[in-house]
Amino acid sequence: MRKLFHYTLLILSLALVTSYSHASSQVNDRAALADLKVGQAVFLIDIADAKKMNFYLEVIQGTFKGMQEQGVTPDFVMVYIGPSVQYLSTSPNAETEEEHGALLMDIESNVEKLAELGIKQEICAVATDVFGIDNKTLLPELNLVGDGFISLIGYQAQGYHLVPVY
Structure with missing residues (x-):
């Protein structure tokens, strides 16, 4: 009886994955992307x-790839401000390390993957100062900027569209 249950569960899972992949190939962003050639986002x-931050780092990778698959060249910049900076150090404080351990490694891996995609990543020096992060310990894929808000204003003035992730 137990084998039958597991077998049935496996078949249902495969059916869901198959239907999802079929449905997702039919779903697109045609109306929003229209004649867009390059998608600039900050x-x-x-x-x-x-955990939420790591989730969104993965979602942004999917967004990048989704735009590519729909014929739009993504031009993305990420600006880390506020408490996000706590998770972007090679030497987090003891409390952060103890509380998030393996998740910090996942975040670091996702930051690397984002960089490999060509996504620029900036981190705010105001925030690293407020949260006591030594700038010498920042993940190497990150570019330290003086003020994340100034960076955001500058990118928007250059035509990048703001995508707030809270």
Whole structure:
């Protein structure tokens, strides 16, 4: 009886995955993308929860790839401000390390993957100062900027569209 249950569960899972992949190939963003050739976005990353932050780092990778698949060249910049900076150090404080351990490694891996995609990533020096992060310990894929808000204003003035991620 137990084998039958597991077998049935496996079959249902496969059916769901198959239907999802079929449905997702039919779903697109045609109306929003219209004749767009390049999609410029600046993501404001201001997240205090490590698990949520890691989730959004993965979502942004999917957004990048989704635009490519729909014929639009993504031109993304991410600006980390506020409590997000706590998770972007090679030497987090003891409390952050203890509370988030393995998740910090996932975040670091996702930051690397984002960089490999060609996504620029900036981190705010005001925030690193407020949260006591030594700038010498920042993940190497990050570019330290004086003020994340100034960076956001500058990118928007250059035509990038703000995507706030809280």
